[in-house]
Amino acid sequence: MKEQLQKDFENIIRNLNLSQKDIEIKKFCLSNFMNKGFPNKKEEDWKFSDLNQIIKKNIGELSFYSDYSSTNKVDTSVFVDGLEHNKIVFINDRIEKIDFDYEKKDQIEIIDQSETINKFDNNNSLSDLNNAFNNKSFKILVKKGYQLAKPLIIYHTTNSKIWSKNINLRLDFELDKDSSLKVIDLFKDTSEKNFLNIFYNFDLKENAVLKNYKVDRFENKNIKYFFNNIEQDKNSISETFILSSGSNFIKNEINCDLKGEYSSAFVNGIFSLKNDKHHEIRTTINHLTENTKSYQLIKSVLEESSKAVYQGKIFVNSKAQKTDGYQLSKAILLNKEAEFNAKPELEIYADDVKCSHGSASGSLNEESIFYLMTRGLSHQQSRELLINGFLLDVVEKITDSEIKNLIKNMIGIKE
Amino acid sequence: MDSRQKKINNLKDYKYGFSTDIENIQAPKGLNEDVIKFISNIKKEPEWMLKFRLKAFERFKVLKEPDWQKPKFPKIDYQDIYYYSAPKSMKDKPKSLDELDPKLLETYKKLGIPLQEQARLNGIAVDAVFDSVSVATTFKDELTKQGIIFCPISEAIQNHPELVKKYLGSVIPTSDHFFATLNSAVFTDGSFVYIPEGVRCPMELSTYFRINASNTGQFERTLIIADKGSYVSYLEGCTAPMRDENQLHAANVELVALDDAEIKYSTVQNWYPGDKDGKGGIYNFVTKRGLCKGKNSKISWTQVETGSAITWKYPSCILKGDNSVGEFYSIAITNNHQKADTGTKMIHLGKNTKSKIISKGISAGSSDMTYRGLVDISSKAKNSTNYTQCDSLLMGNKCGAHTVPYIKNKNSESNIAHEATTSKISEEQLHYCQQRGLNAEEAVGLIVNGFCKEVLQQLPMEFAVEAQKLVGISLEGSVG
Numbered sequence: 001m002k003e004q005l006q007k008d009f010e011n012i013i014r015n016l017n018l019s020q021k022d023i024e025i026k027k028f029c030l031s032n033f034m035n036k037g038f039p040n041k042k043e044e045d046w047k048f049s050d051l052n053q054i055i056k057k058n059i060g061e062l063s064f065y066s067d068y069s070s071t072n073k074v075d076t077s078v079f080v081d082g083l084e085h086n087k088i089v090f091i092n093d094r095i096e097k098i099d100f101d102y103e104k105k106d107q108i109e110i111i112d113q114s115e116t117i118n119k120f121d122n123n124n125s126l127s128d129l130n131n132a133f134n135n136k137s138f139k140i141l142v143k144k145g146y147q148l149a150k151p152l153i154i155y156h157t158t159n160s161k162i163w164s165k166n167i168n169l170r171l172d173f174e175l176d177k178d179s180s181l182k183v184i185d186l187f188k189d190t191s192e193k194n195f196l197n198i199f200y201n202f203d204l205k206e207n208a209v210l211k212n213y214k215v216d217r218f219e220n221k222n223i224k225y226f227f228n229n230i231e232q233d234k235n236s237i238s239e240t241f242i243l244s245s246g247s248n249f250i251k252n253e254i255n256c257d258l259k260g261e262y263s264s265a266f267v268n269g270i271f272s273l274k275n276d277k278h279h280e281i282r283t284t285i286n287h288l289t290e291n292t293k294s295y296q297l298i299k300s301v302l303e304e305s306s307k308a309v310y311q312g313k314i315f316v317n318s319k320a321q322k323t324d325g326y327q328l329s330k331a332i333l334l335n336k337e338a339e340f341n342a343k344p345e346l347e348i349y350a351d352d353v354k355c356s357h358g359s360a361s362g363s364l365n366e367e368s369i370f371y372l373m374t375r376g377l378s379h380q381q382s383r384e385l386l387i388n389g390f391l392l393d394v395v396e397k398i399t400d401s402e403i404k405n406l407i408k409n410m411i412g413i414k415e
Numbered sequence: 416m417d418s419r420q421k422k423i424n425n426l427k428d429y430k431y432g433f434s435t436d437i438e439n440i441q442a443p444k445g446l447n448e449d450v451i452k453f454i455s456n457i458k459k460e461p462e463w464m465l466k467f468r469l470k471a472f473e474r475f476k477v478l479k480e481p482d483w484q485k486p487k488f489p490k491i492d493y494q495d496i497y498y499y500s501a502p503k504s505m506k507d508k509p510k511s512l513d514e515l516d517p518k519l520l521e522t523y524k525k526l527g528i529p530l531q532e533q534a535r536l537n538g539i540a541v542d543a544v545f546d547s548v549s550v551a552t553t554f555k556d557e558l559t560k561q562g563i564i565f566c567p568i569s570e571a572i573q574n575h576p577e578l579v580k581k582y583l584g585s586v587i588p589t590s591d592h593f594f595a596t597l598n599s600a601v602f603t604d605g606s607f608v609y610i611p612e613g614v615r616c617p618m619e620l621s622t623y624f625r626i627n628a629s630n631t632g633q634f635e636r637t638l639i640i641a642d643k644g645s646y647v648s649y650l651e652g653c654t655a656p657m658r659d660e661n662q663l664h665a666a667n668v669e670l671v672a673l674d675d676a677e678i679k680y681s682t683v684q685n686w687y688p689g690d691k692d693g694k695g696g697i698y699n700f701v702t703k704r705g706l707c708k709g710k711n712s713k714i715s716w717t718q719v720e721t722g723s724a725i726t727w728k729y730p731s732c733i734l735k736g737d738n739s740v741g742e743f744y745s746i747a748i749t750n751n752h753q754k755a756d757t758g759t760k761m762i763h764l765g766k767n768t769k770s771k772i773i774s775k776g777i778s779a780g781s782s783d784m785t786y787r788g789l790v791d792i793s794s795k796a797k798n799s800t801n802y803t804q805c806d807s808l809l810m811g812n813k814c815g816a817h818t819v820p821y822i823k824n825k826n827s828e829s830n831i832a833h834e835a836t837t838s839k840i841s842e843e844q845l846h847y848c849q850q851r852g853l854n855a856e857e858a859v860g861l862i863v864n865g866f867c868k869e870v871l872q873q874l875p876m877e878f879a880v881e882a883q884k885l886v887g888i889s890l891e892g893s894v895g
Contacts, residue, residue, distance in 0.1 A: 342820075342822040345818060346837055347815070350809070351810060351812050353839075355837040358834045
């Protein structure tokens with residue numbers, strides 16, 4: 001792999017117009033990555049999902065270079081109907097389109113970031129990989145007091161031009177005071193056997209509100225890692241919803257720093273898996289000051305020989321008195337082969353806090369099925385009804401009613 | 416000194432469990448094959464035992480000291496330890512209670528420990544009238560009548576090699592982790608218990624009643640076998656604080672329960688925790704593992720951990736037999752600069768297996784406490800259930816309380832439920848108690864005891880009363 005990395009890296013440097021400083025940084029990141037390689041199960045954070053093995057088994061050898069100059073035609077059929085929205089379209093590793101048609105032009109700034117790095121609070125080697133091979137990244141700045149009229153949908157599409165490739169994407173968002181933004185990430189892949197490595201960085205200033213919905217529902221054979229870093233100032237709110245279903249493997253990771261008083265973070269997630277899919281959500285919520293709040297709810301429905309992993313951590317430092325932290329994960333295993341692993345973790349250094357977590361996994365309640373069948377439903381109908389209700393609980397946590405309905409339609413949940 | 420006098424002296428010393436033969440004999444410092452041969456030789460062990468030790472040592476050489484635990488400690492130089500030294504003779508020990516640390520005596524008083532026991536704990540020669548050995552012998556007779564074997568493990572190696580050979584290392588193999596293999600290579604003594612088929616042990620077995628029980632030292636090895644349909648309750652440790660010079664304690668405890676058998680293992684650990692500034696104290700790195708080998712067997716661990724500078728242990732159950740049950744009840748209290756990383760592992764292999772974990776952690780002062788546990792339900796363990804509850808109580812904002820559960824469910828017909836909470840003692844509760852005339856410290860003691868009640872209830876009666884007092888004492892100085 002090392003030779004491939006070196007060769008592809010030289011290609012990147014040659015084709016991108018970079019300053020000497022940037023080249024140095026990229027080189028540094030590359031050597032970091034080369035030393036560590038892909039994360040494996042010896043690392044605590046990757047204990048349940050050995051990415052190195054997964055890539056080896058599903059893809060084999062990866063290549064890291066793609067030509068940024070070749071453009072793709074945007075396929076408008078992937079666009080969501082019935083919801084007016086702003087768009088960012090990624091095709092493979094290229095941003096093909098950014099439009100904020102529904103917004104005031106002077107309130108949003110799109111900054112082409114030529115310089116590469118700001119450090120993530122993430123010590124895994126994938127951030128190094130991303131920094132070394134990322135072609136181009138943008139920063140989206142929402143100005144003071146501006147609340148976007150329509151949600152932003154980011155389409156992550158891939159096509160059959162790429163094969164056994166590693167793709168690195170990066171976006172930065174800054175939400176200035178009193179602003180708000182809704183982001184929906186939609187995956188649509190027609191490619192196979194690629195590794196997508198995506199990093200988002202959100203900077204929320206005072207009173208800012210971020211709602212992020214990540215939807216991975218279309219069947220595909222790609223492997224994905226999606227990292228969200230969220231920094232929160234006073235009174236800010238972040239809400240993250242994850243629907244984890246379509247890819248062969250995806251690990252969604254969220255690192256949230258509650259730095260300002262009265263800031264709060266919500267993470268809700270659904271795993272709905274079939275075949276031998278293996279998905280993971282890992283969250284780290286850092287309560288760094290007084291009166292902050294976090295709430296997490298993760299539910300899984302696992303069929304066939306699928307496997308879901310939830311690692312959630314609540315960290316409370318000694319200054320963060322009056323913290324309220326809650327975490328709940330529940331899983332239904334529908335098949336003998338299915339597997340659910342959880343590591344709900346609390347690390348607490350302050351005494352005046354209210355922190356708790358719960359985790360439960362098991363099969364569908366036979367008594368409930370029996371009850372429904374006595375009311376005239378078939379076994380299959382009762383089963384569906386129960387699963388529906390189980391998942392609806394999470395979807396109902398979505399605070400935006402328009403998007404809630406969109407997502408309900410997408411997964412076919414009925415009320 | 417004529418030879419007769421010498422003989423008498425020998426006997427005198429022997430009464431406390433040590434033969435003068437081995438007095439002052441010390442293996443050379445460090446760890447190598449010769450030292451292991453030396454230990455094996457001095458214990459007059461058979462060939463197979465030496466092989467067992469050497470095999471463990473071979474493995475130990477390639478292992479690295481683990482470093483994933485929360486409480487970090489300065490590197491231990493394993494070549495700088497005496498792996499065998501004969502127990503100290505009476506000469507080096509304090510001659511009377513007056514020589515002891517007054518703080519220690521005060522604690523004894525609060526716990527209500529009788530004078531002669533205080534002396535015994537500190538190795539002071541006890542007057543023949545109070546000699547616990549004679550009490551022990553009466554108990555021993557009763558046990559022998561029922562066919563129960565309860566003796567030091569070195570004796571069992573000599574007298575019951577077939578049992579030891581069969582079960583030693585069957586739960587904690589010589590190829591286990593770092594500290595366990597170290598123990599397998601160099602263990603000096605410990606307890607051996609065998610309960611024959613269908614026998615219900617008539618009393619709580621306790622290290623207290625075993626001759627040669629104290630001073631077995633740093634590398635203790637305990638093996639308990641409960642044959643089909645038998646029952647035994649075993650008590651380890653003592654509520655009174657134990658002074659000890661050895662810093663590292665790496666004991667191994669193996670339990671084997673055959674069909675329909677039940678083992679209840681209770682520990683009260685109150686080793687020296689170091690002083691207020693966190694200097695000194697014991698490193699308590701113990702490997703405890705129980706195997707529910709037979710159908711319908713049950714193993715239950717209860718622990719009250721209040722001592723040691725660092726406690727690092729996970730008493731575990733391997734639920735291999737169908738319908739077997741594993742339980743873990745724990746109270747861990749850390750104060751001042753103490754650190755604890757403790758919990759359990761419940762490995763479900765058989766069908767219809769059940770496990771229950773109740774863990775209560777209390778941290779005060781500048782201490783740090785971690786619950787780390789594993790619940791693993793394998794794909795064959797149909798219809799198994801686990802229930803876990805771990806609650807932490809924090810006092811002050813200089814301490815930490817952490818919960819790190821690992822939950823693995825590979826069976827769709829099995830259920831796992833896990834709950835954890837972290838909180839502090841509410842002002843209202845404190846206020847209410849103080850209003851009723853308790854001082855702040857008593858009030859905290861009362862509330863904490865209520866918090867721990869579920870676990871304290873699991874302890875044998877006499878022990879429970881003392882443990883309750885101990886909980887209060889361990890938290891002294893943490894209020895206000």
